[in-house]
Amino acid sequence: MKRIKNWFQGLKLNNKFTIICLIFVTIPMIVLAGWMFWNIEDNLINEKLSAMKFKLDMAYAQVIKNVDTINMSTQFFLSDQGLKDFLSAEKRGDNYTTEALLDFYNRDVASLERMVNNNTYLYQIRVYVDSDGMQEMMPILYRRERMQRLSFWREDFSYGWKYGYKDNLFSSYGQLTGEREILSLLTSMEDYGLGEIGVLEVAMYMDTMFPVIYESSETLWGSFADGDGNLHFAQGIDTEFNQKLIRTILKDNQNIKDDMHVYFYKTQGRQLVIGYQPLRELNGILVYVDDIESDLTKIRNQRYVFVLCGILVIVLLAVLVNKVAKGMLKQFYSILRSIRKVQKGDLDLVIENCGSNEMGELGDQINKMLYNIKQLTTDNLNHELLVKNTEIRALQNQINAHFIYNVLESIKMMAEIKEDYDISDAITSLGKLLRYSMKWVPGNVTVEEELEYIRNYLSLINLRFDYEIYLSVNIPQVILKQRIPKMSLQPIVENAIYHGIEQMAEDTNIYMKGIEDKEDCIIEITDAGRGMSEEEVENLYKRISGEVEVSGGAGNGIGLKNVQDRIKINFGEKYGIEIASKLGCYTKIMVRIPMNKEGSI
Structure with missing residues (x-):
């Protein structure tokens, strides 16, 4: 701070006046611009937060609707008496005639198939029966061994929701579904006296359940985290950064159980709006991310343009103020130039046209001071002439060190002429020794x-x-x-x-x-x-x-x-x-x- 003060005090008056004016103009401008652009960024973030909340509300409503569809379809199949009777008979090992099988297929299976086809949200509803000899009735009834082809299968698999698997029941299904991922609700079908008589699978496409995830872009995308901690993304969004980000969000919000949470988040130079929606019905969490870095960058670019324009205005203002200040201080600088000439020795200078204002009075006083200085200078000069005439110093008796070196060089040359190189080398060493010793x-x-x-x-x-x-x-x-x-x-x-x-x-x-x-x-x-x-x-x-x-x-x-x-x-x-x-x-x-x-x- 002291250095700045000293620097400011060393400036010319017109420069000081210019700087003070610029400070009073620039500081309010900077404060106003900062507040304005901060307000613009804040409004953008608030708009994005509101939009994120709306998207999550819509996504949650769609999930509830789809879950209700799956639950109602599950209850419909579980309550179908004809299907239940057939599965119980298979469990007991009863034999069906061909006529009875055709009757069951045309009446019960066809009715169930129509119900599935009429519900466009569903992908498939399938019943798996633990019977090697049962006649499969596609697309409803299958032997249990076919379920082993699905990715979630294991001997001790649990019932409930299964996510993100592909339909590998038949090799041709992958081409028909376009490799779209499926989620399903697995339910055990039981008879009071016989125990489990089948496994019911009510399936739906993942992009039907979570359209907000599978309609993602590079800046607007989402993920579903199931109860086992697995993350499900749209194709091409499953990057290492996105996975780490989702897991960080899940960790930060692990204490939030039911309520939606929307907030602004910064990480690795990116600014994001995060939407966090727990889905109790699916035992999972829906996370949606809006990367607003590009939108904020546009605002920053506008700010830079504003700053450049402001700098240009300040420069023009500085030039204008400086010219006005110079005009006001013109007489002062004229007196200052005269004083500088006096400093260079021009004591015959006289300041003319002093005027009657404060600057004129200063000029008159300087003229009087110059007259007195001339008188004192003349007296001092006469005294110095007398002193100089007595300052004669005798330096002839001082031995110059170079004289010794020159003499040694002459002796060395004489020794070399006589081819006495030992003496020459010794003199060389002696010369170096003396030079080093005498050198300051x-x-x-x-x-x-x-x-x-x-x-x-x-x-x-x-x-x-x-x-x-x-x-x-x-x-x-x-x-x-x-x-x-x-x-x-x-x-x-x-x-x-x-x-x-x-x-x-x-x-x-x-x-x-x-x-x-x-x-x-x-x-x-x-x-x-x-x-x-x-x-x-x-x-x-x-x-x-x-x-x-x-x-x-x-x-x-x-x-x-x-x-x-x-x-x-x-x-x-x-x-x-x-x-x-x-x-x-x-x-x-x-x-x-x-x-x-x-x-x-």
């Missing part, structure tokens, strides 16, 4: 630069001795790019030579190794020198940690202490050097610094 850097250096300095240092050290000191390096590239304080590794190498290797006077190695340790890295410097005892290591620790005061002189640990202090100052107390040594074998100095994956600290 604002921050730390990379491990790679420090390593190059150590190589040049060793090449010069090897000129002093009759034996060779070799440098072995095993440092990953990521550690070579890390930054450390300048001259923080060379004193360790120098310490290894003078206190560990020089007394042995034989060819040896100094081994440098880099190790990544989580968020840190460790640089190990190991020499195969005389080593130290545990007591010497402990004393050295005390000197570099400051527990024991150190003074100038060889072997007192001041070099390592300086390295330790500089690392802790740069990186913190958890970083620094550690020492491991074995008398007569080796000494290892471990430098721990923080790891930076980008290579700079």
Whole structure:
């Protein structure tokens, strides 16, 4: 908020006036537009909710009508005495003459068939009899073994409603029905003395029972969940998303037993109107879904057009207001331009035509101030001339570092001319050594630069001795790019030579190794020198940690202490050097610094 305030205060007056006007116009416009489009979306949702409630009412009325048709047909068959007598006779094993069978067929079966054909809502009414020798009388009477061809059949099947199966009683039925799914009510037909004498199946097409489901589209569709948790969809609607959505809706509304529930629902970026209708008569639930995302998208597109038009109006208004503000502040900006010229040094400027208003008075006061400034400037200039004449500095006695490099290059060329390449190489190393030592850097250096300095240092050290000191390096590239304080590794190498290797006077190695340790890295410097005892290591620790005061002189640990202090100052107390040594074998100095994956600290 403070930054916005500072930014606003830094604007020109005409821009401030423009912004204030736009705020007073834009905010009411945004509030009004937001309320208007919110109201449009809310009205659309309410209309869809009302339409959904109407659809469910109509669907529920159709289901009740169809259920009543099935129940009445069931009762009609159960109360038909002729059919009941025939089934009882079959159960007892009575034999019928051909004449009696024809009479039963022409009188009773034909009457039942007419009743079925006259009811256009029904698909079939069939009676299955547990008798292998019974003469089947299609399309009413069948032996029970045929029922085993239907998908719901099993030995311990239960009576009641069966949903979503196809008529496989005969192979030709699938072609006749167009593979339409069926639901039916199975009822046991019983005789008081004989027990069960048949199974009655009153069947209806699923799309007749639930036309609202089977007239679905991509945005308006439904499903019926039966008592066993099976979902029934129209063909092409049974997608994975739709199944998951229906099961989520069933779970969310599982406590609703009887009443219709219509509500607005959002999921996975889609906005839906959900209709939930329990069907106690069928022991199931009818769910209907209206995807209104496309309708809401149209409203949003209208909102975007309105916003673009509003932005255009605001831009035009901003230009107009800005021009009016500039006209009102024209005299003020004229005075401001004069002041800026004064800032550039034009003290001879005079503001003319000041006028008699507030701006004119401001111009008059500025003219008076300019006259006083000119007088003070003239006095100060005379004083500065006297001071400048006394400021002569002698820089001739300062030695330029480039002079030394140029002299070394000349000596190197003389050595090469005489083909004394050892001297040439030594001078090259010395030049690099001096350049690195005398070069000023604002921050730390990379491990790679420090390593190059150590190589040049060793090449010069090897000129002093009759034996060779070799440098072995095993440092990953990521550690070579890390930054450390300048001259923080060379004193360790120098310490290894003078206190560990020089007394042995034989060819040896100094081994440098880099190790990544989580968020840190460790640089190990190991020499195969005389080593130290545990007591010497402990004393050295005390000197570099400051527990024991150190003074100038060889072997007192001041070099390592300086390295330790500089690392802790740069990186913190958890970083620094550690020492491991074995008398007569080796000494290892471990430098721990923080790891930076980008290579700079």
